[in-house]
Amino acid sequence: MTVTTQKTTISAYGRLLDLAREASLLGSTAQLLGWDQEVLMPGGGLDYRSRQLAQLARMHHEMVTDPQFGDLLTQCESDSELTADPTSDEAVNVRELRWAYDRKTKLPPALVEEEAKISSIGQHTWAEARRNKDFSQFQPVLEKIIDLLRRKAECYGWGEGGEPWDALAEDYEKGCTAADVETVFIPLRDRLQSLLGELMGSSTKPSNTFNELPLPLEQQQKFVKFVSETIGFDYSRGRLDTSTHPFCSGTHCNDIRLTTRYHEANVNDALGSTMHEAGHGIYEQGLSYEHVGTPMGNSVSLGIHESQSRMWENQVGRCEAFWRWCYPKLGDFFGTAINGMSFEDVYGGVNIVSSGFIRVEADEATYNMHIMIRFELERAIIGGDLAVADIPDAWNQKYKEYLGLDVPDDAKGCLQDIHWSMASMGYFPTYTLGNLYAAQFFEKALKDMPDLEGQFERGEFDTLKIWLNTNIHAPGQRYRAADLCVQVTGQPLSADPLLRHLEGKLRPLYGI
Ligand code: CO
Numbered sequence: 001m002t003v004t005t006q007k008t009t010i011s012a013y014g015r016l017l018d019l020a021r022e023a024s025l026l027g028s029t030a031q032l033l034g035w036d037q038e039v040l041m042p043g044g045g046l047d048y049r050s051r052q053l054a055q056l057a058r059m060h061h062e063m064v065t066d067p068q069f070g071d072l073l074t075q076c077e078s079d080s081e082l083t084a085d086p087t088s089d090e091a092v093n094v095r096e097l098r099w100a101y102d103r104k105t106k107l108p109p110a111l112v113e114e115e116a117k118i119s120s121i122g123q124h125t126w127a128e129a130r131r132n133k134d135f136s137q138f139q140p141v142l143e144k145i146i147d148l149l150r151r152k153a154e155c156y157g158w159g160e161g162g163e164p165w166d167a168l169a170e171d172y173e174k175g176c177t178a179a180d181v182e183t184v185f186i187p188l189r190d191r192l193q194s195l196l197g198e199l200m201g202s203s204t205k206p207s208n209t210f211n212e213l214p215l216p217l218e219q220q221q222k223f224v225k226f227v228s229e230t231i232g233f234d235y236s237r238g239r240l241d242t243s244t245h246p247f248c249s250g251t252h253c254n255d256i257r258l259t260t261r262y263h264e265a266n267v268n269d270a271l272g273s274t275m276h277e278a279g280h281g282i283y284e285q286g287l288s289y290e291h292v293g294t295p296m297g298n299s300v301s302l303g304i305h306e307s308q309s310r311m312w313e314n315q316v317g318r319c320e321a322f323w324r325w326c327y328p329k330l331g332d333f334f335g336t337a338i339n340g341m342s343f344e345d346v347y348g349g350v351n352i353v354s355s356g357f358i359r360v361e362a363d364e365a366t367y368n369m370h371i372m373i374r375f376e377l378e379r380a381i382i383g384g385d386l387a388v389a390d391i392p393d394a395w396n397q398k399y400k401e402y403l404g405l406d407v408p409d410d411a412k413g414c415l416q417d418i419h420w421s422m423a424s425m426g427y428f429p430t431y432t433l434g435n436l437y438a439a440q441f442f443e444k445a446l447k448d449m450p451d452l453e454g455q456f457e458r459g460e461f462d463t464l465k466i467w468l469n470t471n472i473h474a475p476g477q478r479y480r481a482a483d484l485c486v487q488v489t490g491q492p493l494s495a496d497p498l499l500r501h502l503e504g505k506l507r508p509l510y511g512i
Helices: 003-039 043-065 067-077 089-105 109-131 135-156 164-169 178-201 217-231 267-285 302-316 320-338 343-349 367-383 388-403 429-448 452-457 462-473 481-489 496-509
Strands: 238-242 248-252 255-260
Touching: 003 043, 003 067, 003 089, 003 248, 003 255, 043 067, 043 089, 067 089, 109 135, 135 164, 135 367, 135 388, 164 178, 164 367, 178 367, 178 388, 178 429, 178 496, 217 238, 217 267, 217 320, 238 267, 248 267, 255 267, 267 302, 267 462, 302 429, 302 462, 302 481, 320 343, 320 452, 367 388, 367 429, 429 452, 429 462, 429 481, 429 496, 452 462, 462 481
Parallel strands: 238 255
Antiparallel strands: 248 255
16 A cells, blocks of 8 residues: 555545534533533423424434545545554444444435424323323224334344344444343243242342431432442542433533432432432543544443443442441431431342332332343344334233232323334343342452452442453443453353342341
């Protein structure tokens, strides 16, 4: 290759990154407006805010589908030196920007518009049907949504031997197929079912008193901020506010916004939510500022993101060593209000398992059953094996089979989640994939640092945070989720670490 062509392609790469960064400036600005809408904006601002966000979304879409973007990508790809090492910053950025560009340009604008319309009608109709506990009101719109999703899947296409569900899931978890998910979900489902049977059948159960103890909200706020700061969320580059549904947002790694929620009678809900969102935030803060706005400065996938939140919430925040440190802190923050709560009441209370109808209220173990039910159903719906009209029956049957529950009505059943009404299918498994990745990463962290739990007992969480920064956060999108798992743990994703984690912790708590 001559010096001149190399210069041209290097500058094509430079221009490509400039465009990606410009698009990211716009996208992150929209994120900040979204945060403001949930946290600060007065209700009167809603109409104009929707127009602001729609305008930014239009401009963002134009930027990332500009044919110039495609031309620059082609120039970069034709430079074999630039992409010679597939894990170099340059090759990774070109690979992932290509993926995103193809994805965005595969959908005809008419279909994108139709999707926006139908999901707006879908959410409205779903909310009303849920209020009336009547799936039949939602059914005609859901049928239209499913039809649209099938056409969308056709536009994206899927790999050989795959299925339409795969095409939709890639919006949330690149490279994820239903077959991959099934490989880990089936053993998880079967062993979890027998673990739940053991726990429910035991006459020993942890006390629930800690989850019913009223504690002042002001102290709760100070307490969860203290814990999130101690585990490593950096408040000089982030903040914590209150919202109805907790989330993690922000514009880039040096400005991360967490939200949580408080209930007087359940500090564990605020603590769990805050540690969860702080886990997302610690991931975001661990991304590289140097690579901001490019794939090398972005998180890998929703599943990997969720692994970071779940690890801090569950592997850390619900383990015995953590509570050996945190239990005395309850006294520091809540004074005499906490009197009479033993260590066992608290540690047992945060780990109670009980089958319920509602996914978002589920505990660490049964949560995965809720996800598997949704995965099995949406795969059948998109694949054409389950008619929309038959969803309530199929739903109720699976709740009986997997969780032993008789669903009383559609509001507590198939109408409880907003996702399908927003034309979103393939999203649910990322929650359980997150749990699985969290457990597998954490097992490896324990192997690498055998004193980790001793450190937790002393309130030291730095070693784990730095390990996560190095192995998972700083590499950005250098590896896709499945490859990252092999890279970090030496093994492909498996159900075993999560089952070992749940069985090892829950059996003793239930006297088994
Ligand atoms: Co999360």
